[in-house]
Structure formats: C-alpha cells, structure tokens
Amino acid sequence: MEEKLRIGVFVCDCGLNIAGTVNCEEVAKDAETIDDVVVVVRNKYTCADPGQNEIKKAIVEHKLNRVVVASCTPKIHEPTFRQCVADAGLNPYLYEMANIREHCSWVHQNEKDKATQKAKDLVRIAVARARLLEPQTEAEVPVTKSALVIGGGVAGIQTALDLADAGHQVYLVEKEPSIGGIMAALDKTYPTMDCSI
Amino acid sequence: MMDVGRHPRIKLLAYSEIDHVSGFIGNFHVKVRKKARYVDENECTACGDCVVDCPVSVPDEYQQGLSSRKAIYIQLPQAVPSAYLIDMENCLGNNPIACGKCMDACQKKCINFDMQDEMIELEVGTIIVATGMGVYDPTEMDEFGYRSYENVITSMEFERLICAGGPTEGHFVRPTDHNRPQKIAFIQCVGSRSDNRGNPYCSNICCMNTIKDTLLLKDHYPDTKSQVFYIDIRAFGKGFEDMFKRSKEAGVQYIRGIPGDVWEDPQTKNIFLAVEDTTSGKVQVHEAEMVVLSVGLEPNKEMKPLQQMLTLSSTSDGFLMESHPKLKPVDAPTRGIFYAGCVEAPKDVKDSVTQAGAAAARASIILNAGRVKIEAITAMINTDLCNYCGRCAKVCPYHAVTESDRKLGIYPKVIQAACAGCGTCGAECPTDAITMRHFTDQQIMAQIDSILAKDHMEKIVTFACNWCSYAGGDLAGTSRLQYPTNIRLIRTMCSGRVDEKFVIHAFRKGAPLVLVSGCHFADCHYINAVTWTQRRIERLWNRLERLGIRPERLQLEWISAAEGQKFSRVMKELEEMRKKVTLEEVKETISILEKEAQREAEKEKAKKLKQPSVLQTA
Secondary structure (H helix, E strand, C coil): CCCCCCEEEEEECCCCCCCCCCCHHHHHHHHHCCCCEEEEEEECCCCCHHHHHHHHHHHHHCCCCEEEEEECCHHHHHHHHHHHHHHCCCCHHHEEEEECHHHHHCCCCCCHHHHHHHHHHHHHHHHHHHHCCCCCCCEEEECCCEEEEECCCHHHHHHHHHHHHCCCEEEEECCCCCCCCHHHHCCEECCCCEECC | CHHHHHCCCEEEECCEEEEEEEEECCEEEEEEEECCCCECCCCCCCCCHHHHHCCCCEECCCCCCCCEECCEECCCCCCCCCCCEECCCCCCCCCCCCCCHHHHHCCCCCECCCCCCEEEEEEECEEEECCCEEECCHHHCHHHCCCCCCCEEEHHHHHHHHCCCCCCCCCCCCCCCCCCCCEEEEEEEECCCCCCCCCCCCCCCHHHHHHHHHHHHHHHCCCCEEEEEECCCCCCCCCHHHHHHHHHHCCCEEEECCCCEEEECCCCCCEEEEEEECCCCEEEEEEECEEEEEECEEECHHHHHHHHHCCCCECCCCCECCCECCCECCECCCCCEEECHHHCCCCCHHHHHHHHHHHHHHHHHHHHHCEEEECCCCEEECCCCCCCCCHHHHHCCCCCECCCECCCCECCCECCCCCCCCCHHHHHCCCCCEEECCCCHHHHHHHHHHHHCCCHHHCEEEEEECCCHHHHHHHHHHCCCCCCCCEEEEEECCHHHCCHHHHHHHHHCCCCEEEEEECCHHHCCCCCHHHHHHHHHHHHHHHHHHHCCCHHHEEEEECCCCCHHHHHHHHHHHHHHHHCCCHHHHHHHHHHHHHHHHHHHHHHHHHHHHCCCCCCCC
C-alpha cells in the first residue's frame, strides 16, 4: 500500500533578507492550505541549529515523509538540509527546496505584494514536486589517491609541495621546459623585496 | 623550485601538455603529452658544452627578447628539471650533414634527434588548475610609443634589466645607448581599468610592483629620479602602505594623471610625456630618459582547450569562475577540481601562495576521505518500454550507455559510474523508457502543472540548467538586479534534460511563453549535451510552426553563471513578450495541441492493433 503523503513546509525569514520583502507569515498560511501539507513552521534562520532542530522535531512528531524548505538557493543549503533530514531518519532525496531569496525577495524588492504571491507559488511548485520524490541511494566510489597539478608557476609549485608533504602522490604538469612560470622571470618581489626564485 | 625536483612524491612532467581528461571526482583519467626535448632529461648535467658550438641564435623568450639564446638551450640557469632541450623549429636539422654540432660536443651522449613525443596516462583523484595568466601586450596603445620608441619598455622587461641574471647582469641601462638612465617615468594601469582598450578590471599587482621598482632603483642607484603617473595608488595589503610611504620619502614623485601623449627627442632619444596633473588641473610636459609601462595581467589565452576538457566556465573578465566567490573561492564548479593562483583572478605572490595552500587543503579532504558519494541523479532504463533504437547511446556525452541490439535482444545499459545525470538520453528517448532519478518526467510535469494551475496567462515557464542559467539567476539575486515577478524556474541538471513533451505540455496547459535556458556551448558542464538542446529546440520550433503556433513563444537563451545581468535583462525582455500574447492565442494553442494529442493517441492505438506485443519475451 502506498504510504500517505505527510509533507512539512519550513518557511525561512532569513532575517530580513526574505522577510524584508516577502510576507513570510502569508506564505506560511498559504502553505497550510496545500493538500498533503501537515505542518508549516516559520523560522528566522532555518539553516541555523534552532531551525534545523525544528525540522528534525517535526519529522518525528508529525511523521513527515517529505520536507520542503522555502529559503535560499539549493546551491548553498541543499547539502545542509539533506543532511538535516537524514539525521532525523528521512531519506535525503525526500527533501525539496523553494528558492524564495535569490529568485524572489532579492530581485523583487520594490514589488512586495507580487513577491509574496510569487513566493507562495514557489512553495506550491516545490510541494508538487515533493509529492513525487522518491528515496534514492547514493553510490559511493573510491578515490584514486593522487593529484594532478596543472601549471608549475608559484601557485602550482606551492600546491604540489603542500599536497606531497601531506603524503599524497602528485603529478605536476608544466608546458614550458622548466617550472617557475612568470614568477621566475621576476627579479625581486614585494613586499619582502627578495629574490623570486 | 628545487624542492619540487627533489620531492619523492612529486612526479614532474615538464615540457608537457594535457591532451585529454575524462572521468569524475575521485576518478579522473588524464592523458599527458610529454613533448620531445631531444635531450635526455635524466642524463643531461647542464654542463653547457653543447651550447658553445650551436650556430643558431634566436631571441631569448625568458629574457623578454632582450638577449639571444641558441637552438639548444636551458630556459634559465636555475631550471627544474635542470636539463637542456632543442628548439626544433629553429634547429638547423636533425641530420649530421646539416649540423649536429651539439651531438658531437655532448660527451655524455644525451642528445637524441629521434626522440618522440610520449603519451603518459595518469589516474588521479583530484585536479588543481594553476595555469596562471598572461601579461598585457601594450602594442595597441600606440600613444605610449611602445613599438615606436626603444626606450619605452614594459614592467616585465624592467624585471629582466634589473635582474642580476638578466641580459645586462643587473646593470640597468636603456636600450638605445646602453647608458644608465637617471630619470625614469612609470605609467600605471596600462591595459587595466579601461573600457576601450585592454581590460576593464584592476590587475591588482601593478601599483605595488611599480612601488617596488622605484625602491629597487633607489637602492641600486640613489641618484635616480623616478616619476610615477597613476590614476589611484592601490596599496591595500599588509605592509603595502608602508612601502608606498617609503617610496615617496625616498623622493619618488607621484603625479595623478595618465599621459595623453608621448614622443621621442630624435637626438637624445629621451621621451617627453604630456599629462594633465588632475590634482592641479594643469597640463605639464615631463622629460624622461626611459619610460616603463606598468602592464596589467590577462587571462591565459592558451587556456581554452584545457578549460573545455575540464568543463570550466569563465567570469566576464575571462578568468575562471569559482564555485562560490566567497564561500568556495578555490573550488571549481565541477567537483574534484580546484584553482590556485592567477587562473582565477590576478593576484600577487603572497595571494597565490595562500590560495595554493587552500587548494591543497581542499584537495586533501577528498584524497584523505578515500571515498566520495555520487549524487543519485543517474539514468535508469526500463527494458519493458525500450525499443532498442539506440538513441540514448548515441546522444550520451559520456558514452555511459552501452549499444543495444534488436536482433539479439540486447537492451542498452547505463554505466552508473560514468553517467553524470545530464538527462539528455531521458529527453531523447522516444518511448519514455528512461527514468532520470530525482528529475523524473512526472516530477517535472507536476511542476509545470503547478505553475500554470492559477493565473496561467501571468506565468513564464522557464527551464534553467543547474550550473549556468539557474546560477545566473542566483547571481542576479545576490547582485540585487531587479526584474519582473512572472518568471517561474524549473531546475534541471542540464538543458539537455528538457524533453519536447515538457514544452508541449506547458503550452497545452496554457503557458503564454516558455523559455529554455542553458550554458553557452563552451561552458556546457556535460561536454556537448547542450548541442542536443539546440537541435531539439529547433525541431520544436518547426513543429510549432507547422501546427500554426508562433515559434517565438518558445525562447532559447544561453546564460552563464557569471551573467546575472544577462539573466535579469532576459527576464525583462520575456515579460515584454509575454504581455503581447493574448488569451485568444493561448486558447487556440490549447485547442491545436489537444487535437494533435488526439491524433497521436489514435495513431498509437492503430499501431498497437496492427502489431501485437513482439519481443516482450526477448
């Protein structure tokens, strides 16, 4: 039998970054009316520990099987929230994000009502997707224990030495016949005024 | 430099270039072309006997062309590896009749004219890109007379002239008469901070480099009079302001203004500079015995092929784009790749070393962990629906789908470790037999339905690829670039994921306008998946036209992660287009597409009746 959907929505104020433009209270209220949503929580900073604890608590208390966070871009905090829901025993792929900061509050600062309307929409779209999310297992692959450094100027040399000193095998590829790069063509370098080589 | 040559865990491949890179984080496969030196690198003792007899003389690149070298040469005395090589382009020939004098001179017999380029294959877990930068060539700035007057040199040439290892052994003389100049003028921001020629950005290092140069001159020759012509002096680093003060206290004259005209006295070969001193507003003419152009730094022009191999993007200044400008400044957007040094932005030695340490630490995290998790977004093939057409294998940029064979009943298979999850196969599969995990057809259709459920005439359905266009939208956000609120983004890993049926579905559900946006071709994070996007959209445009739907209602835009401004501009333009679409037009589209769907369904039904399930048991 298919499990009944129980979705939790977490709306983030991000201080005033979101709440300064978007009426987060309204967004939260609207989310409560969406089918399958069983709990909505508003937070000042969802990514901070208290915000994450709210998510973990709600997953247990409300037996959530999907989590939607309406906050910033997934490029910053998707890993954070995936870990958070996993800590509470939920498969991390049952989590979805609505970007109401980079794609809403920050780009519609002069249209507060419309921005709020859009944020509500973005939450609804995220919930629509969340309903159909499936648990996934991530494959783990072994790492070849060596590094390639391309370029043997001052930066490449330093990286190669640091990695090698840390115990790793390093391949340093330089296109010129000698390493040294542009640095080796300098006489003295600032601020120490010493020789570059 | 020496430490690199000595380190037991560093394998140095000098005079080598990257030929090919494949794989992914933790498992990169790299082919390196080690070019033939024609001198055995391990045997050569750098004694220099070979050079004496070489009859060829060419400008020495290391000395900025200020002196010459032979066809058999060593780049610099401290070279690592410490070995000579032959510049075959200028060598008289590899047959003893033509020359071969170096071979006779080499007692250790290290020279081998038959040496070939060698291909070396490497398996590595992580890659650090430290390919550096280029230096601006001021030839186009003819007002400074770099090509017309010999006594006008660049700051790079200055380095060689004042260096004990340089062509003059550190005696600072001017090119025309080899006399030591006493009055030297420095012109700042040559090739930097200009919207017309050169580059618009500040090159970061030139102010401090000039300050250093003036102090070096004072140190070597206390009677030198240096003048520096500048826009602003940017001495922001630790100890930098002190150096600037020392330079001024030592008598260096700083004049706020960039010379508008430079000319030479034909007799004395001295250089005159006409400049408006912007602190006084007065036009002055100064005379100098030598002029140093403080040239800026540029992206490495030879970097493009490597950039494409590693699927890295550039920011608008041409330097490589980092994963996040503040939080991940040494990570490339492609996992497992890091940056060190000027490849990311112009920086000085201290900053390069700092960033190198950071890149090494970031790379160590992966190497120490020993295992990495791969996101569960790969393709899965449902063999019940597959018709063996082989399209998936054909379009996969990674060759991650194996060939199928209808006769033998062999289905295609996805090699999970090689699949990067772009979704191109999923979009191209004619029978919907491919499921893209975490970006399924059903999930994307549900997003479209949700967008258009209410006020559909107000919405612009936009597909944005994760790496470029979605990130471009993020950059518009962090830059607070305002645009209309009607846009609704659906994120896919690649624009190659956008199935024809998504677009048609959006129009059927009443979308006035649909945008598909992805990476520029050179920036595509999935090698060439974006080319399939282009072809698919062209196919769609034809289909829409045939059906009597305005193709302009489907837009295609390439927006990179660095193009926040373009993202915002495109959104504004789309909003203007959206306003022009009428409800009648949308209603008509819906009716056309409903009819088309009906026809397709009937055709499908007829087909099924004709050929009862074949091959199902295969």
